[in-house]
Amino acid sequence: MSFLTLPKLLGKLRSSQKGQARRSIKVGIPKFLNIWGTAPFWVGFFDSLGMKVVFSSDTSEEQYRTYGKGRITMDSCFPVKALAGHIGELLHKDIDILFVPMIYSLPSFLRGHVMDTLCCTRVMMAPENIKAGFLKEKDEFKERGIKYVSPFVPFGEPELLPKYLFEGLKPAVEDLTYEEVVEAVKEGFASLEEFDKSMREKSLEILRWCVKNNRPALLVLARPYHMDPGIGHEIDAEFQLYGYPVLWYNYLPIDKWLLDWLGISLDISDVWTSSYSSNTNEIIWGAKFASRFPWITGVIRLSSYECGMDQPTFTPAQRIVESSGTLFFKFGELDETKPAGSVKIRVETIVYYLEKYSQDIIKRKLSRLGEVPKELTL
């Protein structure tokens, strides 16, 4: 049993044949930061407008060295700096528009249960900060005939999206109408919902497999862009090599029967009152899920070097997970260089603990819950 990772799934997103008239317009989107949680929206959105999306490659040291170095105008964490490599790479591709959204808030499944679903401020400002590196000596976008479009995107207030996206795109697409953008936003959300639903179903399928075979699984608590092989360094895949199914918190099933059985809801105010940051909220919620679900016997926490946002969450997430005896392991300070040797040694050690303690953890967590729901044993 293995878990399809987002890089593979991005290649399977639906693409209708609507709006053939603009098929010649190619929109380059850097596959960075919050594009990792919203890519299906952008594919559905531009598909509805009749434009073709071209994503940059996954982040890599080579991409950063070749296209990004020397473009950085401020000190920051690597996930932000990596954007320079993505933009530089796309400038060498056959595109007409470079679309780098300034995502202010996210479409979280916890919306309505938390104070807000905001992005890290560094994430939101990254498009402007990194763009400056391509304007330092000359306007490299203009020189290549590429229009740089960077609209403000508040996913948390979906009613505002058509306005901002229309205003952002209109100078680059002259015949664009507001009505078309309204429709495209609907298509974008439909595409995102369809994708998220399929991922949650896949996660449920994996959890059922664990129940049926009494096998432990791991849950990753990170930011969605740690799925990017160049940011998260495929640490989750290392565990899959040992036969451990790996789930990501943002695609866990949220069916009522399951949450009722676990004794949790989508509310996190019992453990996290300052619930403004979208990824942080979901990480805390994921920690609650992991601490209750019997067959999740270990949690892998990933975080990047110089991440100010993650610092306050380390202790609460660890305490929530460990409160039920679930194992917690942290890979912090991840940077552009893959620490391959040390990752392998740590993974071997963690696997030793998982093998030794998983069955006890499953039994102990099961003893605190009612009968396993029939929906989990299908």
Ligand code: SF4
């Ligand atoms: S959440 Fe942390 S790693 Fe991510 S962009 Fe913000 S500061 Fe950087």
